Amino acid sequence: MSRLPYLRYEDLDPERQKVWDSVVGSRGAALVNEQGGLIGPFNAFVHAPDVGRHLTSLGSVLRFGTSIERRLSEVAIITVGARWKAEFEWWAHARMAREHGVADAVVDAIGRGEEPAFEADDERTVYAVARQLTETGRVSQDVYNAAQQLLGDTGVIELVSLCGYYTLISFLLNAFVVPLPPGGPPMWGSE
Helix, strand or coil, rough: CCCCCCCHHCCCCCCHHHHHHHHHHHCCCHCCCCCCCCCCHHHHHHHHHHHHHHHHHHHHHHHHCCCCCCCHHHHHHHHHHHCCCHHHHHHHHHHHHHCCCCCCHHHHHHCCCCCCCCHHHHHHHHHHHHHHHHHHHHHHHHHHHHHHHHHHHHHHHHHHHHHHHHHHHHHHHHCCCCCCCCCCCCCCCCC
């Protein structure tokens, strides 16, 4: 059970309704649970609408408006989610990673905290950036050079920002003990 009570749309003031509308408008009505509240980190966004408004906007840009191919973004997102053992993030994005072409063996290895046997060099590079950032807060020169060659300066900025954003999302999910949807199997057994 989440530490934050679920807020229902009809009980919200106009400011919180705007955040709700932005979240659901960009991600779909499937985000509303059986109690009438938003699942995942989005309930927290509505609780703190000034923060939630900016996080919704940033999340939309980082997921859909960067120069980074979606398959590679998903590698970074699941690497961050696995590092923090954010069950909801893993539940949502491991599936998306597979849908966007990341091999099952790679997704599974990341989930187990093991070094994946990558077939794609671009995935290996993105994983290395995300892994180093989440483990040390830094990126080694050789990994940076590979990322810069792959993505360019703009892409590296976008990738580092994506990792930071999903670290924040992981913290929200974990701090507020956000549950998986019914039937969502936990990856690490913390649900």
